[in-house]
Amino acid sequence: MAESIRRAPAPMLAVGGAPPEGPGWAREMKWDGVRVIADCAGGECKLFSRNANDVSGSYPELTAALERLGNGRALTLDGEVIAQDAGGAPAFGLLQRRMHVVRPGEQLMSEVPVQLFAFDLLSIDGHSLVAEPYLVRRERLAELAWEAPLSAPPHWLDVDAAQLLQVADEHRLEGIVSKRTDSVYLPGRRSPAWVKTPLRLNTEVVVAGWTPGSGAFQRTFGSLVLGAHDPDGRFVFIGNVGTGFTHAARRVIRQTLGEIEITTSPFDPPPPESVAGGWRWVEPILVGDVEYREFAGERLRMPAWKGLRTDKVPAQVEVPPIR
Incomplete structure (x- = not known):
């Protein structure tokens, strides 16, 4: 065997x-x-x-x-x-x-x-x-x-x-x-x-951090910060996703984020708005699935979270094609 x-x-x-x-x-x-x-x-x-x-x-x-x-x-x-x-x-x-x-x-x-x-x-x-x-x-x-x-x-x-x-x-x-x-x-x-x-575009993403939540999401997060590897192999920012999560998923993901938190951005350079927004960073080891409307080369448009994946490693996650 x-x-x-x-x-x-x-x-x-x-x-x-x-x-x-x-x-x-x-x-x-x-x-x-x-x-x-x-x-x-x-x-x-x-x-x-x-x-x-x-x-x-x-x-x-x-x-x-x-x-x-x-x-x-x-x-x-x-x-x-x-x-x-x-x-x-x-x-x-x-x-x-x-x-x-x-x-x-x-x-x-x-x-x-x-x-x-x-x-x-x-x-x-x-x-x-x-x-x-x-x-x-x-x-x-x-x-x-x-x-x-x-x-x-x-x-x-x-x-x-x-x-x-x-x-x-x-x-x-x-x-x-x-x-x-x-x-x-x-x-x-x-x-x-x-x-x-x-029928709808899907892509794998690497979770690079999260933004603070407010209201009902104050104890979890507002959105996840997403990254992927460009054709040169650089790890680049491709947007944030804040929809598609169940309350249970938010709690589980927030706990995991706390366990892998780091002090500096995994992006070089980090997104300009990250400082003013109080973004938090994590080791880029979690791979997720998102659904989105289009990608023009900078950020995913209208992304929605589908779930974490265990069948891909971060190094395999590439920037989606422009369309």
Whole structure:
């Protein structure tokens, strides 16, 4: 099993952009969850995050279901762990309750059930499929005996991307992903053979500090100070986010901020308004997810907090593209 764990591949990544036109493209829905690689061998299954951390303990019902699915076979799957809200839409904020718990109890597992949506099959019975075209991998994926909480969501050929985006919007999904039907799987690489088209823009951010709160937020914070790495590798300021937090999340985040506080800004130079605003600084080690309207090169416009992430490290967080 140790050898299988060491060989668990990094997931292939998509580029962002408008849905490609023309023949030779398949479309999938884009799920708002946590990307994982599922690796099964010798009757035991593990789940690995994008940065190769073993997150199996957080989702014991999924590893148990994968072991039933594999029935002793060796499998490597690529997919997304999601939690659904009362309306059936994937809810990243709800999934937060599971992401950071290494050994969830029965009550939490009952309150926040999770599912694994698998959209690629990378190997089976020791035979690698990464060099096979997308449609072959999807065909082999569909042959597995899927049962809840596991599933292989559909893909569509020759559909209108704008219409599919409308369907995604109606069902409160994150967007769509277009994939070349002849594309091979490139572990750890971002390829134009896969194009993600979100309905709303999302980006990872690094928490660099916070601003004092007032009124109901006096004991927590007003906003979080956000940073990311520019193309030269410099850690730069990209704005503040003060909405999207539950009261419980504010309390937990404020406690964490107090534990990692530092006296000087991690930005060089710090934002000019930080002195007059009494901004507080922290070690830039927390990675979060935000939704925003646009980014013109200086600050995120209308950002809303979605949650902390454990599947990326700060060094991987880059300034979003200008759009």
